[in-house]
Amino acid sequence: MKIIYKDGTVADCPAEEVNHVLRHSTAHLMAQAIQRLYPEADFAYGPATEKGFYYDVDLGDRKLTDEDLLAIEAEMKKITKEHLPVRPFILPRDEAVKLMHERHAKYKEEHIGDLAPDAEISFYQQGDYIDMCVGPHVTYTNAIKAFKITQQGGAYWKNDSRNKMLTRINGVAFASQAELEQYEKEQEEARARDHRKIGKEMGLFMSDDLVGKGLPMFLPNGYTIWQELEDYIKGKERKLGYQHVMTPCVGSVNLYITSGHWAHYRKNMFPPMEVEGESFVLRPMNCPHHMMIYASRPHSYRELPIRIAEVAHDFRFESSGTLKGIERGRHFCQNDSHIFVTPDQIEQEVKQVVGLINDVYKDFGITDYRCVLSLRDPNDTEKYYQDDEMWNTAESALRSVLQDLKIDFTEEIGEAAFYGPKLDVNVKPAVGSEYTLSTCQLDFCLPMKFDLKYIDAEGKEQTPVVIHRAILGSLDRFMAYIIEETKGKFPVWLAPLQVKVLPVSEKNNEYAAKVTEALEKVNVRVVLDDRNEKVGYKIREAQQVDRAPYMLILGAKEEEAGTVNVRSRDTGEQVSMGLEEFVAKVTKEIQEKAH
RNA sequence: GCCAAAGUAGCUCAGGGGUAGAGCAACUCACUCGUAAUGAGUAGGUCAGGGGUUCAAUUCCCCUCUUUGGCUCCA
Numbered sequence: 001m002k003i004i005y006k007d008g009t010v011a012d013c014p015a016e017e018v019n020h021v022l023r024h025s026t027a028h029l030m031a032q033a034i035q036r037l038y039p040e041a042d043f044a045y046g047p048a049t050e051k052g053f054y055y056d057v058d059l060g061d062r063k064l065t066d067e068d069l070l071a072i073e074a075e076m077k078k079i080t081k082e083h084l085p086v087r088p089f090i091l092p093r094d095e096a097v098k099l100m101h102e103r104h105a106k107y108k109e110e111h112i113g114d115l116a117p118d119a120e121i122s123f124y125q126q127g128d129y130i131d132m133c134v135g136p137h138v139t140y141t142n143a144i145k146a147f148k149i150t151q152q153g154g155a156y157w158k159n160d161s162r163n164k165m166l167t168r169i170n171g172v173a174f175a176s177q178a179e180l181e182q183y184e185k186e187q188e189e190a191r192a193r194d195h196r197k198i199g200k201e202m203g204l205f206m207s208d209d210l211v212g213k214g215l216p217m218f219l220p221n222g223y224t225i226w227q228e229l230e231d232y233i234k235g236k237e238r239k240l241g242y243q244h245v246m247t248p249c250v251g252s253v254n255l256y257i258t259s260g261h262w263a264h265y266r267k268n269m270f271p272p273m274e275v276e277g278e279s280f281v282l283r284p285m286n287c288p289h290h291m292m293i294y295a296s297r298p299h300s301y302r303e304l305p306i307r308i309a310e311v312a313h314d315f316r317f318e319s320s321g322t323l324k325g326i327e328r329g330r331h332f333c334q335n336d337s338h339i340f341v342t343p344d345q346i347e348q349e350v351k352q353v354v355g356l357i358n359d360v361y362k363d364f365g366i367t368d369y370r371c372v373l374s375l376r377d378p379n380d381t382e383k384y385y386q387d388d389e390m391w392n393t394a395e396s397a398l399r400s401v402l403q404d405l406k407i408d409f410t411e412e413i414g415e416a417a418f419y420g421p422k423l424d425v426n427v428k429p430a431v432g433s434e435y436t437l438s439t440c441q442l443d444f445c446l447p448m449k450f451d452l453k454y455i456d457a458e459g460k461e462q463t464p465v466v467i468h469r470a471i472l473g474s475l476d477r478f479m480a481y482i483i484e485e486t487k488g489k490f491p492v493w494l495a496p497l498q499v500k501v502l503p504v505s506e507k508n509n510e511y512a513a514k515v516t517e518a519l520e521k522v523n524v525r526v527v528l529d530d531r532n533e534k535v536g537y538k539i540r541e542a543q544q545v546d547r548a549p550y551m552l553i554l555g556a557k558e559e560e561a562g563t564v565n566v567r568s569r570d571t572g573e574q575v576s577m578g579l580e581e582f583v584a585k586v587t588k589e590i591q592e593k594a595h
Numbered sequence: 596g597c598c599a600a601a602g603u604a605g606c607u608c609a610g611g612g613g614u615a616g617a618g619c620a621a622c623u624c625a626c627u628c629g630u631a632a633u634g635a636g637u638a639g640g641u642c643a644g645g646g647g648u649u650c651a652a653u654u655c656c657c658c659u660c661u662u663u664g665g666c667u668c669c670a
Binding site: 161168418502505507535540 | 628629638660670
């Protein structure tokens, strides 16, 4: 594919750039179509995205309907067929401003003002459409072959909620129709494994208007998984010397004033409750409670590290637009811990935390994640606790552990907690944008605010350092992740229904009941489907809805021989074996938490 | 919170100013069945809620709630 640079050079597009250029050019193509249909349209930014492009446009009071989007798409197709040449030109700044001003492009005009004084200002023209742009672009409009407008939404000018909300029109674009179709197929598959959809199908959780939005409730099947996860992580933690505690979901406002959360995050907390002249809030996090547990008695350096852990209920007032099933609600259970260490234990302890994350990810087969070292923004004096030396020490401590462990990570400015830098492990859901699964945060700040101490080897008082960490993040969110990763086909140890017993006819119900009982006796989660239906019908439901790892087909043959016919959910394979043999197999898999 | 779209049976969805529709699920009956849907029948609804227009509203208009997508936010 030929592309044209802003200086007019035409060249072959490097293979790895093809999609990006194509998508960026498709954004221009769409803008041209919009301009033809709505001449009053004023364009802001219109970049390429991961799979396509968008353009933010100010349409005044006009609202676009789905039909309007189809009309825009049709106009785009028309323009590609017009075979318009795409040509760049460069203007000095004053002429550039003049051109944009004449064309009533007020966002572009403002954009010029944001550019570096010596920046070269280039434009691309196709037909009567001119866009300020650095390029490169395709050389003719008909190079764009496979695209689709996917949706519209609002987006703030310069991504700032104080600015005007513009109409963002999103689309996807590919080099070929086949790739576009492939993409659409993948999207459909992603929607099918959305945890909200599977959660409904399998009866894992629900929500109800009367209970309140963002407040999901776990149903028996979902809570079974939840409890398995809780037992699993607590077991891991116990082996590493964590001590579990239980603290209340409500705390006095004074507690959060002391911690600094009141000043920094009050707007994300449910408003206070006044009783007997005191104010209380639903807690949004557990650090202050755990600080108070540490502070309740004196500590020697010999005791450190002290690892206080809790699977704790938290409540955060998330804005309504961000709620998403059990991935992000207003109530969740954090797999939280606060580790109190001496400064020279930081490195070893962070390494232990990272080791635990690795261990857990291995157990769940999680491989598709991204590590981020979240740093403060030194210019943001409002959000971050002000102490440069503290920040520098904490940030470089975390960085050096990551480097030591040879972990790939990116650094992101302005992503730190107000009290310290974080190592975040981020993953992507089936639908929607990336979120943090695990986190490990270094904190020199809260121990000071709570005046925490330990006695060092010289008998002097010292301030400990706190490591905040969450491995499964919140159990709710982790469950959402596991649902999507497995498409509801959980490993046996997690599956809400582990074995489904399917008699071939009613004649075999009695034997099937006996088999069911034998499994119940060894605590296997088993259900007998003795409905008067054909075995194929029962299999379909057990496979597609229950997603039971094992189905036991029991007919005359099995009854006579005292065996079970085992059908595997994942392979569809059928194997006959003795009941005892099956019991041993399934209990072993549960015990070993086999994938 | 903001910008859009949507809300009809338990689920997935069709419909449309004049008695509310289908498939699946549920229930009943028959069949007694061998690895992803046996057949017949029955029941199931304040068409999210409230207000308005109209002889008549589930349908048109307004408000509210919830859901979905995008933006902002995410300790």
